[in-house]
Amino acid sequence: MTEPGHLHxxxxxxxxxxxxxxxxxxADVIDPVDISHYREIARIAERGLFDxxxxxxxxxxxxxxxxxxxxxxxxxxxxxxxSQATERIGLIATVNALFTEPFTIARQVSSLDHISGGxxxxxxxxxxxxxxxANYSQVAAIGHDDRYRKAQxxxxxxxxxxxxxxxxxxxxxxxxxxxxxxxxxxxxxxxxEFFSVTGPFVLPRTPQGRPVIVQAGDSEQLRAMAGQWADAxxxxxxxxxxxxxxxxxxxxxxxxxxxxxxxxxxxPGLFVVTAGTEAEALARKAEIDAHVDLASxxxxxxxxxxxDPEMLILDKPVPVAVLDAPRAARxxxxxxxxxxxxxxxxxxxxxxxxLTRNPGGHRYLVGSPESIADNLELWFRERAADxxxxxxxxxxxxxxxFVDHVVPILQRRGIFRREYTGATLRxxxxx
Numbered sequence: 446m447t448e449p450g451h452l453h454x455x456x457x458x459x460x461x462x463x464x465x466x467x468x469x470x471x472a473d474v475i476d477p478v479d480i481s482h483y484r485e486i487a488r489i490a491e492r493g494l495f496d497x498x499x500x501x502x503x504x505x506x507x508x509x510x511x512x513x514x515x516x517x518x519x520x521x522x523x524x525x526x527x528s529q530a531t532e533r534i535g536l537i538a539t540v541n542a543l544f545t546e547p548f549t550i551a552r553q554v555s556s557l558d559h560i561s562g563g564x565x566x567x568x569x570x571x572x573x574x575x576x577x578x579a580n581y582s583q584v585a586a587i588g589h590d591d592r593y594r595k596a597q598x599x600x601x602x603x604x605x606x607x608x609x610x611x612x613x614x615x616x617x618x619x620x621x622x623x624x625x626x627x628x629x630x631x632x633x634x635x636x637x638e639f640f641s642v643t644g645p646f647v648l649p650r651t652p653q654g655r656p657v658i659v660q661a662g663d664s665e666q667l668r669a670m671a672g673q674w675a676d677a678x679x680x681x682x683x684x685x686x687x688x689x690x691x692x693x694x695x696x697x698x699x700x701x702x703x704x705x706x707x708x709x710x711x712x713p714g715l716f717v718v719t720a721g722t723e724a725e726a727l728a729r730k731a732e733i734d735a736h737v738d739l740a741s742x743x744x745x746x747x748x749x750x751x752x753d754p755e756m757l758i759l760d761k762p763v764p765v766a767v768l769d770a771p772r773a774a775r776x777x778x779x780x781x782x783x784x785x786x787x788x789x790x791x792x793x794x795x796x797x798x799x800l801t802r803n804p805g806g807h808r809y810l811v812g813s814p815e816s817i818a819d820n821l822e823l824w825f826r827e828r829a830a831d832x833x834x835x836x837x838x839x840x841x842x843x844x845x846x847f848v849d850h851v852v853p854i855l856q857r858r859g860i861f862r863r864e865y866t867g868a869t870l871r872x873x874x875x876x
Contacts, residue, residue, distance in 0.1 A: 451876045452825050452860045453710055453832025455537070455679075456490045458483070458500045459840065460514035463716050466736035467839035468514055477517040484530040486841045493848030494862050496873040497535030497566065499659075499679070499834060500524065504544055505576035508745065521553045528561035535870030537566035537659050543573065543592055544581045547602035547640055554656045555607060555648045563652030563869035567603075568659040568679070571596040571667070593666040595639045600658070600674050602642050605633040607655040609645040653869040663691075663780040672698025676874060677710040679834045681784040683808055684791060688713060688829035710831040710874055713824075714807035718838045720846050723813040730811050733838060734801045742800045750782040759797040763789035807836060814850035821851075822860060 460477045461468040468475055475482055487498055500520040509515050520538035528536060536557065540550050550567065558565035571592050578587070587595065614629035633644035660667060660675040671678050678695055682688035688711075696706035720726040739759060747754040752767040763786050768779075784807075789799060802809045810817055824830045837843040855861035867873060 450707075451862050452821065452855060453677075453712060453874065453876075454493070454495045454861070455497045455499050455535075455712055455832065455834045456486075456495050456844065457714070457834055457836045458486060458498045459836070460516065462839040462843055463836035464733050464838045465509065465513050465742075467733055467843075469736040470733050470839065475514050477514040480523075480526055482841075483518075483523060483527060486844060487527045487531050487534065489841055489844050489848055491531050491534040493844070493852050494865060495534055496832070497537050497564075497870055498524070498527070499537045499568065500539060501568075502539040502541065502570075503574075503577070504541060505574060505580055507576070508748070521557055524565070525557055525560055528557065528564065533564070533865040533868065533873075535564045535566060535657070535873055536561055537568050537657070537870075539568040539570055539661075541570050541572065541577075542596040542599040543571055543587060544577065547599045548606065548642055550599070551603040551606040551646060552648065554603075555646075555651055558651035558653065558656045559648065563871070565651070566657035566659050566676075566870055568661060569596065569600060569670075569675075570661055593664075593670070597670055598637045598639050600670065602633070602635050602637075602640055604655070604658075604674065605635060606642070606644055606646040607650070609633055610649045612650060615649045653871040657870050657874065663783075668695060668698060671695060671709070672704075673702045675709060676871070677712055677831075680711065680713050681780055681807060682713040682829070683784060683788045685824060685827055685829045688824065689827060692828055692830065711829075712832050712834045713830050714836060715821075715833040716802070716807050716809045716836040716838070717817060717847060717851075718809075718811040718843070719814055719817050719851060721814070721850060723816065726811050726813060729838070729843075737801055739797065739800055743796065746796075746800065750785065757796045759800075760795050762793060762795055763799065765790065814854055817847075817851050818854040818858070821855065822858060825860060 461471065461475050490498060500523060501516060502520050503516055507515065520540070524536040524538050538554065538557065540554065554565055554567045573587060573589060573592055609631045611629035614626050616623050616626045630645050633642060635642045657676045658674050659677045659679060660671045661679040663680055672695065680691060682691055692711045695711055696709055699706050699709040718726055718730050720729050743757050743759065744754050747757055750767055751771060756764055756767055765786055768782055768786060788794060810820055821833065837847065852861060856863050862876060865873070866876065
């Protein structure tokens, strides 16, 4: 096998970081609509030469809003603002494929791509949160078994709209009086099970051809969709062996769709706590964990995975039986619950251990910059990951610690860029 290129780093942009109680250990309480706070985070990540920022989305006011600063901004709107405060870092916005018309998705993401100079990505999600459904009357009747077919059709329509303008369609010829070449603009005439869209699109091709497509999820249906459409997958992997298997399977599916395996990047989530030394990292963790109320956290975790709280005994691992909970009872995806149980069982972690890790289903690393870099390099060189979707404990200072201490080690080892060599998100992913 040829040597992999550069490690890809992406930041999961949360208001105050991954840890639900991080804000309680900060001197100044963050306002979730303080744009200057997000600008600061974006600039730190760009200084660290990250590929992109990633912003999840919620279409309903979730329970976390009552206990921490939450994701309040629309991802497209926030990233449009951040595109004017940064120059190179990519901007991956989540838009649920089930709640928005494909034409609207295509237009919003393409607009962001043009405004940012080719740095936009669309993160496809297919979650059917009942609270979100209650806010969108037109999708209230969607069944769970219908969602993958509808999402697949939505992506197909979005892609067709982006491709409906050929390169060079905008002629701008004042002598001939032709601005847009009609021979290079095409209708898509799509009539499907869920959507009817004639086209053509209303925006020309973007600086990177089309926006990057990213997908989150681990089900069979989502893996199949990613093999056809995705440029990157945000996934949940706990151990290097299963991660290698996932990566091989995902890239095999890309090849089956006539694509190059290297064009599909595998980016597992990773929760990182670091500082100048291991002792400082552990002290940082203890400082934030001091605010954790185990009783209320247990109740919340039980609610998220649809389990009876009495099943979650503090000093025992999470039982496999919690996976038998009805899907509709969970406020998170089945992949999250499965990863949480696997993490607990495989690492012999008790419910108490997980609660003080601020459970998110992703791998969790606490340590010195060298130990963090060692782990990232191992997964990268073993082809378990092309990079990582990083969750930082507390923002912005946790990100500053990673950029100042871990990034230079990765650069010295020759697996991370020393400068941006391209202008677009697609350029970053191609390195």
